[in-house]
Amino acid sequence: MALKVKEVAELVGISVRTLHHYDAIGLLQPEEVTDAGYRIYSGKDLEKLQQILFFRELDFPLKRIKEIVTSPSFDQHETLTLHKKMLLEKRARIDKMVRTIDKTIEYRKGERKMSAKEKFEGFDFSKNPYEAEARERWGDKAVEESKEKLNSMSGKEKQDFENKFNAIYRELAEVRHLDPASDVAQEKIEKWYLFLNTMGRYSLEAFKGLGQMYVEDQRFTKNIDQFGEGLAVFMRDAMAIYADNRK
Structure with missing residues (x-):
């Protein structure tokens, strides 16, 4: 061929x-x-x-x-076997999340009761796809602190965390067309820096490195740019300026 x-x-x-x-x-x-x-x-x-x-x-x-x-x-054969195992695990998790969505729709229609635990079935924060990169860049201690804090959260706390996370990203998306060095942009990016440090200890250098990863890693770029095209690049630049100005 x-x-x-x-x-x-x-x-x-x-x-x-x-x-x-x-x-x-x-x-x-x-x-x-x-x-x-x-x-x-x-x-x-x-x-x-x-x-x-x-x-x-x-x-x-x-x-x-x-x-x-x-x-x-x-080893190609061994790798294919691993692919199958990982994809089956991914499918099982997605299937569980789809069932959670169906239950939530029924719950919102008043057709069933739903416990707080059921609302979060399928979410798995213990398997972070970015964990390996985070460990390599910032060390085990920072990652373990963030992971431990997230795992200790109740269902409501996790929901509050997600809401705050999304709110900050929406605020950043609204100003992404401004100069990253502007007062408004730096004020918004500082909220992101402070939020990250509620989960772990992120140095200014780590914060700057994280911003770089937002652009270098297509997974980050794709997820971030869902809030607004070009947001990942804007955040990288704003985070670098924020870090450099405070060294």
């Missing part, structure tokens, strides 16, 4: 730009490039792309995927 980049993109359902990016960072470099500069993907390349996309579905960052698939100990 020999396919050009456009043919692979159409087959898989991803963009040509994504494939070019994977090539540029050394994640998926086709076995052959013609004299005219055309990338030619083999069947082996497609197998590797499948592995990469399974990891992406499980929210692995590209840097980590590259480390895994280029490791001398990488």
